[in-house]
Amino acid sequence: MITSLPDRLVAIDLTKQYNSHTALNQLNLRLKAGDIFCLLGQNGAGKTTTINIFLGFIEASAGKAFINDIEVRPGDNTLKKHLAYIPEVVQLYGNLTGVENLHFFSRLAGFDYSPEALAQFLQHAGLQPEAHRKKLVTYSKGMRQKVAIAIALAKDAAVIFMDEPTSGLDPKATQEFTTIVKQLGSKGKTILMATHDIFNAVAVGTHIGIMKNGMLMHTLKTADITANELQKLYLETI
Numbered sequence: 001m002i003t004s005l006p007d008r009l010v011a012i013d014l015t016k017q018y019n020s021h022t023a024l025n026q027l028n029l030r031l032k033a034g035d036i037f038c039l040l041g042q043n044g045a046g047k048t049t050t051i052n053i054f055l056g057f058i059e060a061s062a063g064k065a066f067i068n069d070i071e072v073r074p075g076d077n078t079l080k081k082h083l084a085y086i087p088e089v090v091q092l093y094g095n096l097t098g099v100e101n102l103h104f105f106s107r108l109a110g111f112d113y114s115p116e117a118l119a120q121f122l123q124h125a126g127l128q129p130e131a132h133r134k135k136l137v138t139y140s141k142g143m144r145q146k147v148a149i150a151i152a153l154a155k156d157a158a159v160i161f162m163d164e165p166t167s168g169l170d171p172k173a174t175q176e177f178t179t180i181v182k183q184l185g186s187k188g189k190t191i192l193m194a195t196h197d198i199f200n201a202v203a204v205g206t207h208i209g210i211m212k213n214g215m216l217m218h219t220l221k222t223a224d225i226t227a228n229e230l231q232k233l234y235l236e237t238i
């Protein structure tokens with residue numbers, strides 16, 4: 001018997017209003033384990049607003065959001081252990097090493113791992129062993145993101161949100177990041193990523209959404225479209 005996977009992330013008519021301005025307009029979305037959904041759109045299209053509602057940073061004006069069938073409510077910490085967040089600039093403790101940051105944040109999430117297990121998470125996130133014991137202040141942007149991915153792995157977060165994670169990364173770091181994100185997807189993580197990078201979205205995503213003025217205008221499977229076709233559709237849409 002074929003049983004369909006349960007939804008990991010659901011938006012139902014999700015809307016955010018700032019006075020008369022509609023930042024997010026009746027978003028409907030359903031993502032499952034292994035889905036990597038890349039949200040494209042011009043500045044102000046509503047990508048970050050979408051992520052911020054799921055993270056509980058802001059409250060929706062209307063509609064509902066669910067992660068693992070739990071309704072998202074600002075201030076409710078129940079969901080924290082199900083999700084991880086990788087912002088454009090990863091904020092960690094500069095005076096602590098990579099392994100110390102990981103130890104600290106995984107303990108906050110209720111996990112106390114051995115030094116060997118912590119090293120494994122960092123390694124799986126692509127951080128070279130020689131960097132594990134260096135202070136974060138010496139890390140590049142790409143290395144910081146790898147620590148953030150290791151934290152997501154250590155928390156065993158089912159859903160990972162990423163906001164413009166490749167902006168400012170050099171091509172090699174972008175490629176490494178893409179490889180790791182795809183591995184996360186193949187391990188069954190659900191990823192919602194806001195990005196301006198059309199070509200990277202096609203490389204990393206399983207699905208693409210194009211937003212305009214708070215509305216999700218198109219949803220596509222990356223298997224059905226080339227990067228050039230997506231670029232054309234994007235330019236016609238925005």
Ligand SMILES: Nc1ncnc2c1ncn2[C@@H]1O[C@H](COP(=O)(O)OP(=O)(O)OP(=O)(O)O)[C@@H](O)[C@H]1O
Nearest residue numbers: 018021023041042043044045046047048049050194
């Ligand atoms: N606190 C706020 N008060 C009023 N308007 C806001 C607020 N936060 C966001 N907005 C507006 O909501 C809209 C959506 O913004 P959002 O940050 O979600 O866009 P975005 O697609 O993430 O853009 P970017 O690519 O620049 O990050 C924009 O018009 C923005 O000005």
